Amino acid sequence: MRYRAVVFDFDGTIIDTEQHLFDVINQHLTAYQKDPISVDFYRQSIGGAAKGLHQYIESQIGEEATKALYDDHHQQSRHLSMIENISRLMEHLEAKHIPFAIATSSSREAIKPEPDLYLTAVQQLNMNPVSCLAIEDSVNGATAAERAGLGVIVNTNQMTEQMDFSNLNLEGMNLDAETIMKQYF
Numbered sequence: 737m738r739y740r741a742v743v744f745d746f747d748g749t750i751i752d753t754e755q756h757l758f759d760v761i762n763q764h765l766t767a768y769q770k771d772p773i774s775v776d777f778y779r780q781s782i783g784g785a786a787k788g789l790h791q792y793i794e795s796q797i798g799e800e801a802t803k804a805l806y807d808d809h810h811q812q813s814r815h816l817s818m819i820e821n822i823s824r825l826m827e828h829l830e831a832k833h834i835p836f837a838i839a840t841s842s843s844r845e846a847i848k849p850e851p852d853l854y855l856t857a858v859q860q861l862n863m864n865p866v867s868c869l870a871i872e873d874s875v876n877g878a879t880a881a882e883r884a885g886l887g888v889i890v891n892t893n894q895m896t897e898q899m900d901f902s903n904l905n906l907e908g909m910n911l912d913a914e915t916i917m918k919q920y921f
Contacts, residue, residue: 741837743854743881752816755893758895783877837858852884
């Protein structure tokens, strides 16, 4: 299928904020002499509300310290580089005048499997969902894009590579920018 626009997820797709948040959480827990969380426990929160993770952190270090942890993460995230493959894909899209948008939940409390973020992004692009391709990194995010009617490519990262995507009807997985352009545009 040929698509006319792209909607990118942000966290973990454009910038690897997932690994960064995991590291920041464990730095803060360690600073308070608490046990660090496991990668498996963290992975359960990716692409979703993350309420269990948030509640756990708060129970360990308190509300104020948890807020400081997230503030620290947000401040440091501004300096993280874009994922090289996504940067190249955006350059290819711009060169071919293919519109793209970013769909992200501004709050960790937002539940991402809901299609609303993708529908809003598609609306902003003035496109039909079936003519848009979503680039995602997590099961919940891919599910949200699929529910909104978009085609979905999942490019995993270290935190999402072990997730089970078998229940989704994906266009592809872990594709480089050039392959995406050649096959879908």
